[in-house]
Amino acid sequence: MAVTDHVGYAEFMEGVQKRNPGQPEFVQAVGEVAEDIFDFIADKEIYHEYQILRRLVEPDRVVSFRVCWEDDNNNIRVQRGWRVQNNNAIGPYKGGIRFHPTVNRSVLKFLAFEQTFKNSLTGLPLGGAKGGSNFNPKGKSEHEIMRFCQSFMTELYRHVGEDTDIPAGDIGVGAREIGYMFGQYKRITNKFSGVLTGKGLEFGGSRVRTEATGYGCVYFAQNMLERRGQSMDGKMCVVSGSGNVATHAVEKIIHLGGKAVTLSDSEGFIFDRYGIDQEKLEWVKEHKTHRRGRISEYAKVFKGSEFHAGKRPWSVPCQIAFPCATQNEICGDDARTLIGNGCECVSEGANMPTALKGIRSFKDAGLLYGPGKAANAGGVALSGLEMSQNAARLSWDEDQLQQKLRELMQGIHDRCVERGGIAGSDRIDYVRGSNIAGFVKVADAMLAYGVV
Numbered sequence: 206m207a208v209t210d211h212v213g214y215a216e217f218m219e220g221v222q223k224r225n226p227g228q229p230e231f232v233q234a235v236g237e238v239a240e241d242i243f244d245f246i247a248d249k250e251i252y253h254e255y256q257i258l259r260r261l262v263e264p265d266r267v268v269s270f271r272v273c274w275e276d277d278n279n280n281i282r283v284q285r286g287w288r289v290q291n292n293n294a295i296g297p298y299k300g301g302i303r304f305h306p307t308v309n310r311s312v313l314k315f316l317a318f319e320q321t322f323k324n325s326l327t328g329l330p331l332g333g334a335k336g337g338s339n340f341n342p343k344g345k346s347e348h349e350i351m352r353f354c355q356s357f358m359t360e361l362y363r364h365v366g367e368d369t370d371i372p373a374g375d376i377g378v379g380a381r382e383i384g385y386m387f388g389q390y391k392r393i394t395n396k397f398s399g400v401l402t403g404k405g406l407e408f409g410g411s412r413v414r415t416e417a418t419g420y421g422c423v424y425f426a427q428n429m430l431e432r433r434g435q436s437m438d439g440k441m442c443v444v445s446g447s448g449n450v451a452t453h454a455v456e457k458i459i460h461l462g463g464k465a466v467t468l469s470d471s472e473g474f475i476f477d478r479y480g481i482d483q484e485k486l487e488w489v490k491e492h493k494t495h496r497r498g499r500i501s502e503y504a505k506v507f508k509g510s511e512f513h514a515g516k517r518p519w520s521v522p523c524q525i526a527f528p529c530a531t532q533n534e535i536c537g538d539d540a541r542t543l544i545g546n547g548c549e550c551v552s553e554g555a556n557m558p559t560a561l562k563g564i565r566s567f568k569d570a571g572l573l574y575g576p577g578k579a580a581n582a583g584g585v586a587l588s589g590l591e592m593s594q595n596a597a598r599l600s601w602d603e604d605q606l607q608q609k610l611r612e613l614m615q616g617i618h619d620r621c622v623e624r625g626g627i628a629g630s631d632r633i634d635y636v637r638g639s640n641i642a643g644f645v646k647v648a649d650a651m652l653a654y655g656v657v
Contacts, residue, residue, distance in 0.1 A: 228314060261291075272357050299324055299331040301374055303316070303338075304340045323585060358390050362390050371399065376531065379403075399591070399595030421610060430550060433573070444518070444529055448529075473512055476510060517539065527554050533560045550573040620638070
């Protein structure tokens with residue numbers, strides 16, 4: 206019997222929707238995981254008896270707070286801030302902070318839920334959380350961003366700590382914002398501790414952390430390809446986004462001999478028929494990070510490239526796709542277009558970038574499909590290593606960390622393979638594998654604690 210016909214699954218999802226009205230992103234994330242988990246626990250009564258999945262989809266707590274700040278024109282501005290602490294069964298809460306106009310309770314609950322499984326997959330002792338605000342850093346001055354970050358941390362500091370909850374960056378929150386928030390935490394608490402990851406190297410940050418999510422996403426694709434006796438060398442790759450994850454994904458594609466031909470932002474995407482080399486990539490990093498420019502300028506600077514306004518890059522023929530922008534950027538039609546154009550592999554650098562219909566299309570077509578909770582776990586894995594360095598008051602060198610990142614991504618891949626085998630086939634369902642492998646570790650820890 207298909208899992209979608211399973212009355213337990215249907216009743217469970219009906220209950221999730223009733224308890225979480227107006228939260229489509231969260232319900233979508235739960236549904237995608239629950240499809241696999243219900244099959245897995247069908248004959249495992251203890252998980253039903255202790256209502257493990259029901260408890261997992263109810264966050265430990267959701268903290269909501271007001272963030273007041275003053276802009277450069279002396280206007281008082283008011284935003285909303287949140288921290289969703291989903292589950293700490295295997296370690297302190299860990300997950301990023303996102304500043305973006307689309308941030309709301311549903312988005313953060315979905316991200317915290319996904320983070321719980323992602324962190325479990327790394328093999329590190331990290332629970333799942335996520336936080337953020339509907340504040341938009343774009344168009345704001347340095348001083349406005351500083352004042353907002355300080356005000357945000359003035360409330361958040363009550364709920365975080367190096368042994369309680371360790372936030373990191375995410376969309377709209379980079380090294381600059383982490384620095385402002387860490388400085389405020391230190392000022393309020395009079396403590397210098399590893400309460401945030403993604404810090405600058407000067408004050409407790411880790412080498413390779415900036416590159417880790419993008420690099421890890423490409424390593425995961427490489428692991429999937431190698432299992433089939435293939436490599437990245439010579440493969441045509443499309444990448445969405447142009448921020449930290451996307452640019453470092455392109456960088457690792459170049460290192461491994463692939464050819465990346467696209468990048469994007471909210472206004473559209475660029476297609477470079479000659480490929481994005483290291484020199485062009487350095488221009489993009491400078492343009493997006495320091496000048497806060499739009500990706501459309503790329504087409505004006507580099508010959509042989511085009512800008513496609515208001516579109517995403519999934520119509521460009523490729524062998525590997527790396528969605529590295531945001532959630533639900535690949536719909537069912539986009540997935541079918543990728544498949545029709547010869548795409549063989551998808552590795553997600555963003556969180557839940559593929560809608561459910563797209564996921565089913567990829568799985569039905571037999572693509573190598575690495576879901577975000579596995580493929581983009583390199584960032585949180587390096588954050589865990591930053592926490593270890595902070596706790597020991599030491600700093601590892603880049604070669605050590607690059608090797609550890611490769612080993613962590615290989616370990617995540619192998620856990621997915623162990624749990625994702627398809628009967629009668631040598632294919633691996635990486636979605637199923639990641640969901641089950643992530644679930645088992647957290648669920649068994651919850652069982653050990655009893656009903657708490």
